[in-house]
Amino acid sequence: MQRKKPRPGIEKKVQDLENEIKRLKKQNQATRANLKTAQAKLQKSSDRLRKTMGGIIQAMSLTIEKRDPYTAGHQRRVTKLCRAIATTMGFSWERIQGFRMAAVIHDLGKIQVPAAILSKPGRLTDEEYEIIQSHARHTLNILNKIRFDREKREIPMMAATHHERIDGKGYPLELSGDEIPEAGRIMAVGDVFDAITSRRHYRDRMDFLKVLNIMDGDSGDHFQPEFVDAFKRLPLARIVSILESGNLDPVSAEDMELFGQYTLQALHDLLKNRENLAEEDAHLVERFEHYYARGITDDHAGIDD
Numbered sequence: 001m002q003r004k005k006p007r008p009g010i011e012k013k014v015q016d017l018e019n020e021i022k023r024l025k026k027q028n029q030a031t032r033a034n035l036k037t038a039q040a041k042l043q044k045s046s047d048r049l050r051k052t053m054g055g056i057i058q059a060m061s062l063t064i065e066k067r068d069p070y071t072a073g074h075q076r077r078v079t080k081l082c083r084a085i086a087t088t089m090g091f092s093w094e095r096i097q098g099f100r101m102a103a104v105i106h107d108l109g110k111i112q113v114p115a116a117i118l119s120k121p122g123r124l125t126d127e128e129y130e131i132i133q134s135h136a137r138h139t140l141n142i143l144n145k146i147r148f149d150r151e152k153r154e155i156p157m158m159a160a161t162h163h164e165r166i167d168g169k170g171y172p173l174e175l176s177g178d179e180i181p182e183a184g185r186i187m188a189v190g191d192v193f194d195a196i197t198s199r200r201h202y203r204d205r206m207d208f209l210k211v212l213n214i215m216d217g218d219s220g221d222h223f224q225p226e227f228v229d230a231f232k233r234l235p236l237a238r239i240v241s242i243l244e245s246g247n248l249d250p251v252s253a254e255d256m257e258l259f260g261q262y263t264l265q266a267l268h269d270l271l272k273n274r275e276n277l278a279e280e281d282a283h284l285v286e287r288f289e290h291y292y293a294r295g296i297t298d299d300h301a302g303i304d305d
């Protein structure tokens with residue numbers, strides 16, 4: 001039989017195709033390498049942007065505190081409280097980062113409140129009170145001017161809703177229940193707790209049993225009950241470290257260990273029943289009240305903990 005001879009030109013075509021495949025493979029490799037470099041560059045610049053945004057937010061936070069010495073440290077402590085509550089409730093790390101960013105500038109709108117009103121000791125007139133309340137709306141308006149990236153776009157609403165109440169009687173938007181961002185609802189718990197446990201130069205800290213009774217009493221009206229419950233499940237050591245943050249005199253390691261064995265709820269139960277305490281429980285109450293009653297020497301620590 002006669003063998004078929006390869007048609008002229010076919011071999012050349014095969015060769016050309018092989019060469020083309022080789023060329024495309026090379027091109028593909030180069031494209032992948034370029035893509036990798038571009039991705040790394042993008043990641044770097046987005047990290048830089050995030051750091052810049054963090055720095056701006058920190059600067060804004062410190063500016064507010066400098067203008068309003070009576071609430072110095074307030075935003076820092078509220079941020080720590082929010083983070084602790086949100087962590088106990090199992091929120092993701094990303095969401096907690098968003099909550100923290102909102103909490104650290106929640107009173108930004110105070111920049112538009114005259115310093116004389118902010119630092120006025122004692123009772124405010126109705127008009128002055130209304131001006132102070134307007135800070136929440138100012139927070140919203142100022143933050144709305146910033147173009148946050150997609151996952152942070154809720155920060156203005158989160159920050160501005162820390163005075164909303166779940167019964168709808170809060171401000172500035174009179175939202176109720178789920179209409180209030182979770183961050184606003186968590187912040188409400190931290191904000192009130194910090195306000196009534198803070199000292200002003202014209203008044204001392206509120207009695208701690210009264211503080212905890214207020215937190216319980218306002219659960220369901222002002223606060224979402226689940227967030228108050230999560231707050232009260234926090235170890236007492238965490239609460240003490242927040243109450244004492246910025247204090248130059250540290251809490252002793254021995255007392256911290258003791259506070260780590262009780263929750264805030266456990267302390268509340270003991271304070272309600274303080275006439276009949278076992279010796280070790282009485283010791284806990286005595287150690288807690290020692291720190292709660294002592295003066296604070298603020299070192300203006302940073303906002304991170």
Ligand SMILES: [Fe+2]
Nearest residue numbers: 106107162163
């Ligand atoms: Fe506020």
